[in-house]
Amino acid sequence: MDYSSKEWFLTERFKDLNRRFFDGKLVMSTLLTDGSINCFGWYTPKYDFLCIRDNLFTGDDKTLRTGDHYQLGRLEFIQNVLIHEMVHSYLYNVKKIPCTPDFHGKDFAAECNRINQRLGWREVIPRPQFRTMMSMGDAFNHLLFCDYWPHESVPSGYYGGAFLGEYR
Numbered sequence: 001m002d003y004s005s006k007e008w009f010l011t012e013r014f015k016d017l018n019r020r021f022f023d024g025k026l027v028m029s030t031l032l033t034d035g036s037i038n039c040f041g042w043y044t045p046k047y048d049f050l051c052i053r054d055n056l057f058t059g060d061d062k063t064l065r066t067g068d069h070y071q072l073g074r075l076e077f078i079q080n081v082l083i084h085e086m087v088h089s090y091l092y093n094v095k096k097i098p099c100t101p102d103f104h105g106k107d108f109a110a111e112c113n114r115i116n117q118r119l120g121w122r123e124v125i126p127r128p129q130f131r132t133m134m135s136m137g138d139a140f141n142h143l144l145f146c147d148y149w150p151h152e153s154v155p156s157g158y159y160g161g162a163f164l165g166e167y168r
């Protein structure tokens with residue numbers, strides 16, 4: 001997949017997801033790919049840049065399998081990184097909720113769950129404070145946090161074995 005087709009893929013998926021889940025209210029972001037190793041994608045409200053980690057398209061050693069066999073699964077994964085970042089844009093640009101350090105708080109979780117409900121995916125909760133998490137003990141193991149959404153919410157096998165389940 002060369003760069004022009006990556007750009008094409010992201011642009012087409014953005015338009016489709018915008019229609020399906022955001023009533024077409026999002027203005028097209030500047031879609032980028034980069035060599036980040038810290039996150040799958042990021043969104044910056046200041047410049048309206050939406051960026052996807054470049055090596056998700058080909059797979060890498062920790063997150064996604066390489067090879068043609070897993071390409072469809074990788075594209076499903078990338079589409080889900082895209083929709084996550086689009087929720088950030090939706091909150092900022094459409095719902096006019098200012099960005100706070102609490103990027104994955106209750107407003108973000110509510111939008112994730114609106115989409116989860118439509119797709120039959122599992123519910124997520126806002127990322128709690130570290131101290132709250134410590135006090136939750138074992139209960140913590142059964143909850144899904146919205147900063148990883150939607151990769152833990154989708155049914156098992158959703159990515160056709162392409163996702164190795166490592167977050168970094």
Ligand SMILES: [Zn+2]
Pocket residue numbers: 084085088103104147
């Ligand atoms: Zn996020």
